[in-house]
Amino acid sequence: MREVAAIGVGMTKWGELWKKSLRDIYVETALLALDDAGVDKVDSMYVGSMTPGLFVGQEHIAAMLADYLGQASIPAARVETACASGALAMKLGFMEVASGVSDVVLVSGVEKMTDVGGNEATYALGTAADQEYEGYHGLTFPGLYALIATAHMEKYGTTREQLAMVSVKNHRNGSKNPLAQYPFEVTVDQVLNSVKIADPLRILDCSPITDGAAAIILCPVEMAKKMGKPVIKIIGMGHATDTIEISQRKDITWLEAVYLAAQKAYKMAGKTPDDIDVTEVHDCFSIAEICVMEALGYVEKGKGGPAVEHGLSAIGGKFPINTSGGLKAKGHPVGASGIAQAYEIVKQLRGECGERQCSDARIGLAQNMGGSGASCVVHIFERE
């Protein structure tokens, strides 16, 4: 297998982009990535998008977007694994370059969520859960994570304040990210008193509805060196699944798919959690970040809450997490989040993150998760 490098990334400001269609958002960010990479033509493309069919009534977006990007005739595929669709696209792009099938692959994620009302958006997101045995009984996405939160709080003594501190940290980071949907800070009090969604989660514990896209261009390391680019390699990749119904998990407080995906990525990369300088995780809800920290092996089981409280995951802390603002402050256009995580890691490793830069970041990890943790894709990047 060839070594794979990321030579270009692109992302535009995320938010409620009323004037932009799904095609617009996609093409803008893909062009930025192509420009950043200094290439005109790609051999192949993968698009991660959870459900353009439910959000904008459009399927077959792979062919459509290849066409609109001016790359018609190339092989193009849209892939889906709920909210981990972005990282899944990256996995496939990585494999296509590593195997030698293609040299330059464009990997993107895109989701246009605001062309439907709140109810339809909630329904569309809910299709990532078990429709017949979770959705049928009135469980929503916040509801599923709230069930995990209630159990985690009972088992480990995690507090509401610790959950809120995840959002506070991510907003502090997001306030330094010009592309974030909500580039402003919030306080613990604001989180604790915000509108209730599914007890114990409040609206400021939850990632928002967002329109957005992000793109990354992959090629063999040899080509990156010839082009004189800083060599940011994908050195580890792991992908795992878990039961779709959270009631069927052996331990409701533990994200086994995250653990397994991370273990595979660490093994492939020859790294351990201590080697990771900067991390982007899937904080769809505050509790998710706490559980992911534990499953990635950054802290012991149950210790995620205290870790956030003691600043271990802040910029400058032992393991900075979500310097981009995370899904919470940056936004969560579902299929795009995994690629935006890669964007942030690449920028960190290049030293281009300005106020939110982690000093001397050499190895970064991106963890993207689908639904209530039924799928997870982890990538590890290294600056050579």
Next chain:
Amino acid sequence: MSTPSRYWRSIPQRYRLEANKCKGCGKISFPPRLICDACGSREFDAVKLADTGKVVTYTIIRVPPQQFVDQAPYAVGIVELADGVKIAGQIVDCDFEDIKIGLDVKLEFRKIYDVGHSGILCYGYKFVPV
């Protein structure tokens, strides 16, 4: 939301909690499976789930999906039934303050939702405190 055929197909589970039990390892699958995810066996006995259990975790849904708008806020939990199987369902007929992990509950037949003003009525099970 359920279409008539999708709803009808699940009636044995929704009304009678029909499950299947692996002949190889004894694990009960609900809904019934074609292949046991614990041991890989493809042979099963038909069983029904127990109708009492304890709450394992719960939440109060305040922002509901469309078809549950008039029911909100409502409690949903995961209950471990007396036979060890865990299932999700609403917890009703009690104040939210009285719901706790470990609460003893039993299953009751209730309406889950209406498919709008003119669609079918969807029934199933909910949990009530014992």
Next chain:
Amino acid sequence: MEGIVGYGAYIPRNRIKVEEIAKVWGADAPSYKKGLMLEEKSVPAPDQDTITMSVEASKNALKRAKIDPADIGAVYIGSESHPYAVKPSGTVLAEAIGATPDVHTADLEFACKAGTEGMFMALNLVKTEVVKYGLGVGADTSQGAPGDALEYSAAAGAAAFIFGRENLVAKSLDTYSYTTDTPDFWRREYQYYPQHGGRFTGDPAYFTHITGSAQGIMTKSGTKPKDFNYVVFHQPNGKFPLRVGKMLGFTREQIEPGWLVNLLGNTYSGSSPMGLTATLDIAKPGDVILLVSYGSGAGSDSFIFEVTDQIEEVRDLAPKTRYLLEHNRRYLEYGEYAKFRHKIRKAD
């Protein structure tokens, strides 16, 4: 010999007091309470309807009957609030209890007497040996028009009876029905609330048919009021059953155990059947019970049951009616009541 093999009731936990309704409409609560002999009534939650209550009442009946539900050959729900205008309620019940597919099912309506109609049919199919066991249920989530007298009493509940020929808890000794065309209470198609003939619903309707039916069965069976330990009448309010009992020569003590309406309200097709379940909950072997239902339109079904020893064996296998009536009550304010009863007009 045919009779009741198992019986069960179901009452939702929500209640609303007469005062709470009167307050909203500016009515004089004490006079309604006195005039109707009514304190409060049961209210179904949005997830409860005639079907769900029928299922739970029938499960309670099955606990007492201790039979295999697959042996039930006939399932009838009588109600004036079937959830669908067209699609049977009985089929959902039959599926839920496991009686399908070898079963005959029909939905019945006849105002408040639809429950005893189902009981009459199930009983006679058992008597004629067409089926081994028959299930008859009376259940309603009746609506009263806002501000109308009936709003104080229209309530929700269900009672289920399984009839068979062995292990009877009560033998069926006789039945009789009295029917005329008397338009005292009706609802036209597409109308949301029923209408009634005011005082016309009294003498020419309720009293004529109940007395006609009770006297009819007593003549037919050669019995007199003193031959019965208990009597259960349809209970549209607290006063009517006591008054008709007195007219017929029954004592207050005979009526008392089955008289639930003051705390329950009028459960329409469930009303006299629930009075019967409450009576069976306390009757002793050998006791003779007279059941007289009433349905507007109008008609009255009478039954005579004699309790057997078996009742002591099975009575405690399911919740008693008065336990359901008094346990875990939650009182609603009018706003929540109106929301539960779909009396608030929402956007489409």
